[in-house]
Amino acid sequence: MKKFINQIEQIVPEMVQGLVQTSNGQLRCLEQTTAVIRNDPQFQNQTQVGLVSGGGSGHEPLHAGFVGDGMLSAAVCGEIFTSPTPDQIYAAINAVDQGQGVLLIVKNYSGDVMNFDMAREMAEADNHQVATVVVDDDIAIQDSEQGHRGVAGTVLVEKILGAAARAGYTLEQLQDLGQQVIKQTKTLAVALHAATVPGVGHPGFELADDELEFGVGIHNERGRNTEKLVTAHELAAKMLEQLQGEFTDFTQQHYAILVNGMGATPLMEQYIFANDVADILQQQGVAVDFWKVGNLVTSIDMTGISLTLLQLQAGWRDWLTADVTTLGW
């Protein structure tokens, strides 16, 4: 394992310190936590519902890179691929509540759901108004207990809710909007190489030189199948076909699309894949109103790509294109 690190145990605190130190004053770290909070001048002058997200580290820029005016108020950084603790989440809720309440945006993993729930209960006992939305956009795997995982589509949820919160939506309106957006957000991911978790020291699984893993998660979970590597165009067609099956009246609707690199995938290849997605949808006459391509929700150094389709309703595109001052969007 070769990585630019110091001690393995210090990876998350040093990463958070690095993010804050190089944020040009936009972010600060809550004392004695690895929670990152807005520090821009607008933050103190606005009164809006606070938005808190978080989860295991290793997905950068998600979530801390999306803290800023027009997106998240704070992000809580857990250990690598491990949920943050309830007390850290509680500290973030407490720090961002400006009297309008706080919405938690949680990816659907049992550890995250449990710890954010405990933090919500602690905060409610302390007279904070708190609501939660749980993102479950991954269509690859459905766990019988937990349901679908929350993956790259989370960033679109954060962007839409961040813009709506700044525009003055109430806690209840934001929770409602979040649930509507999540219902229309579907993601599928593939990998050519698994990630190497620093504490493990080797890739999470091995693939042959002509294989790809179809339907991976963002924590080195294997997918539905190990398959033969195909061209970018064939892959785009297959992923689109499976995603389309999740929507009714697919070709009649408007979409936002996220092509997401998972850490070690060159941007060049992401654009080639996105080009194939765009060509196929154009041939089908499907309207894409918003595109985003890049490394937004990574899995350390996984070589992989995820494709997210968000079926838009009136006004959502404006939230997606609204100005934002974050490091990662």
Added chain:
Amino acid sequence: MKKFINQIEQIVPEMVQGLVQTSNGQLRCLEQTTAVIRNDPQFQNQTQVGLVSGGGSGHEPLHAGFVGDGMLSAAVCGEIFTSPTPDQIYAAINAVDQGQGVLLIVKNYSGDVMNFDMAREMAEADNHQVATVVVDDDIAIQDSEQGHRGVAGTVLVEKILGAAARAGYTLEQLQDLGQQVIKQTKTLAVALHAATVPGVGHPGFELADDELEFGVGIHNERGRNTEKLVTAHELAAKMLEQLQGEFTDFTQQHYAILVNGMGATPLMEQYIFANDVADILQQQGVAVDFWKVGNLVTSIDMTGISLTLLQLQAGWRDWLTADVTTLGW
């Protein structure tokens, strides 16, 4: 070699098409070229000096991802690691000249310098006013004929000149400013794994599990030395020491710093390394007025980091923080 591509010969045109198709209308491709030009509504209404850059592909988001209001007017995308042809560069000059002339921003490689020079001569014969600045920020290697290479610092030059051009600087003023900025921009890069050029099919060089290459270029050029892998902090200290030697009165000045991932380096590790850089400079009492961290000037899928120091003069920080509408900044 496992990559998300179709045919190797189609990589660059498909990448450019993907970039344009997913730019939400911000970019267009000049017909029968792989040159990308601004397509935003402001572009036709402004009158400013045109800024054209370009070079071999494989460094995305550089250069096409930096085309937009407040940065480049156009970028010419050559084949992978290969200069674009003079006729493509000429087409870009011709398309962006609004009567105020065009500045070419060229990385110091013999192929690029030669082809941009030929394009300039073609354009001048056609009554365009054209000037050139050549970026040579890499301190690792000095070729006896060509001098220092142009690497990641190029993006800071493009950002400063882009903001100044929008603010109404003349061609002569921009060339002068560019030369001043370039003189104060110094970069050093290291790699843990070389890039795999698609047409080659394997990494450009091999390193052992405990080795890093110190002083690499952005085209898989080996560096000054192959060395033992050290911690991020030791590496930051060593790179800073060598970069500092390039400046007079180092600790008395103000700096902008770019920590740049070279394609397959997780953002997590870039922030850890940046944290070490920030800590060391703080201990030295050096003022850093602007930070940028991320994959800006990559080398396909190289696992590596470059560190750029730009010694600031009055006003330059404002150009660096000025608003910009590009895909990559």
